[in-house]
Structure formats: structure tokens, C-alpha cells
Amino acid sequence: MxxxxxxxxxLQVRDAxxxxxxxxxxxxxxxxxxxxxxxxxxxxxxxxxxxEVSRVLGVERHPLLRARLASRQTGGSREQxxxxxxxxxxxxxxxxxxxxxxxxxxxxRTTGSTLREGMAALGxxxxxxxxxxxCAVADAPRRTGQRG
Numbered sequence: 001m002x003x004x005x006x007x008x009x010x011l012q013v014r015d016a017x018x019x020x021x022x023x024x025x026x027x028x029x030x031x032x033x034x035x036x037x038x039x040x041x042x043x044x045x046x047x048x049x050x051x052e053v054s055r056v057l058g059v060e061r062h063p064l065l066r067a068r069l070a071s072r073q074t075g076g077s078r079e080q081x082x083x084x085x086x087x088x089x090x091x092x093x094x095x096x097x098x099x100x101x102x103x104x105x106x107x108x109r110t111t112g113s114t115l116r117e118g119m120a121a122l123g124x125x126x127x128x129x130x131x132x133x134x135c136a137v138a139d140a141p142r143r144t145g146q147r148g
Contacts, residue, residue, distance in 0.1 A: 002043075002045060002048035002049055002052070003048070003052050005049060005052075005135045006048060006049040006050070006051065006052025006053050006056075006135075007052050007055075007056055009049060009052075009053050009105070009133055009134075009135055010052055010053040010054075010055070010056025010057055011056060012133075013025075013053060013056075013057060013103060013131075013133055014056060014057055017057075022131045023101045023129060023131065024059075024101065025057065025059050025101050025102060025103035025131060026059070026096060026097075026100040026101050026102065027059060027060060027061070027062045027064070027093075027096055027100065027101075027102050027103070028050050028053055028054040028057065028059050028060070028061045028062070028102075028103045028105060029050065029061070029062055029063070029064045029065060029102050029103070029104050029105065029118075029122070030044070030046040030047045030049065030050035030051075030061070030065075030104075030105045030106070031046045031065065031088075031104065031105065031106040031107075031114055031115070031118050032044075032046075032047075032063075032065045032066055032067040032088065033045075033046065033047075033067055034067040034068065034069045035067075036069065037067075045107040046105055046106050046107045049105050049107060049135060050105040053103065053105055053133065057103075059103070062093050062095075062096065062102075063091060063093075064090060064091055064092075064093055064096075064102070064122060064125060064127075065088050065089070065090060065091065065118055065121055065122070066088065066089050066090075066091050067087060067088055068087050068088065068089060087114075087117055088117050088118055088121045089121060090121040090122060090124050090125040091125075092125055093125075096127075098126040098128070099126065099127075099128035099129075100127055100128060100129075101127075101128060101129040101130075101131065102122055102127050102129070102130050102131070103130075103131050103132075103133055104118050104119065104122065104130050104131070104132045104133070105132075105133050105134070106118075106132070106133075106134050107134065107135055107136065108134060108135070108136045108137070108138055109132075109134045109136070109137050109138070110137075110138045110139070115132050115134075118130075119132070
């Protein structure tokens with residue numbers, strides 16, 4: 001499913017570029033997952049999506065972000081997610097020019113805090129513009145302990 005969803009996301013981005021809604025990206029970057037989580041899960045969802053988006057767009061995928069081990073985002077409140085900062089570090093790539101446009105891919109956006117952190121880390125690398133693409137948008141679950 002990751003390849004199918006990545007292909008569809010790539011086609012939608014391509015249509016948005018051709019329509020002038022978003023700029024043509026110079027690189028595709030996936031939101032990273034710490035290697036221990038990839039080991040436990042057996043998959044890096046965002047990387048799989050980004051690889052297919054990269055293929056559809058004919059734009060190279062670059063590993064410009066690395067994840068530090070941090071608290072899980074899943075199951076936390078909006079405030080806990082927003083407070084979980086410093087999870088990503090930029091990895092310079094000499095083949096990308098300063099001010100370039102990057103398409104940042106994540107599998108799910110709930111609060112947007114992960115994408116904001118990724119954008120900040122890319123900005124510190126000198127990326128000029130970041131366009132974000134996700135396959136799913138979810139409302140943050142309510143954690144009040146009440147049902148109904």
C-alpha cells in the first residue's frame with residue numbers, strides 16, 4: 001500500500017506543480033524515524049512514500065534529516081506533542097544549493113508539530129522553501145478519559 005499511496009501522492013504533487021499551486025521541488029525528503037523504531041516496526045512509512053513520490057516527480061530523494069531518540073508522538077496530547085522538541089537534526093548535502101525548494105513527506109499529520117520541526121531543521125540547512133505532503137490528516141485524539 002505504501003507504494004500505491006506514494007504514487008498517488010506523487011501524482012497529486014505533480015498536478016499541483018503543473019497548475020502553479022506549489023513550486024517544483026529540487027529534492028524530496030522524508031520525515032525521519034529513529035533507527036530503533038524502524039527496527040521494531042520493520043518499516044519506515046514516510047521513507048517508503050517519499051521514495052515513490054521521488055520516482056513519480058523525477059526528483060532525487062535526499063536524507064537531509066536525522067531523528068534523535070525522543071518520546072513517542074503517538075498517544076500524546078496536543079500539548080505533549082508540541083513540547084517534544086529537538087527531535088530532528090539537519091544533515092548537510094553539498095549537492096543542494098542554498099535557497100532550494102524541498103518537498104517534505106510524512107505519512108500522517110495530526111498536530112503539525114513534526115512537520116514544523118522538520119521545516120525548522122531544513123531552514124537551518126539553508127533550504128529556502130519547504131512544501132509538505134502527507135497521505136493522511138488525523139484529528140488529535142481527545143485524552144480526557146471520558147467516553148462518548
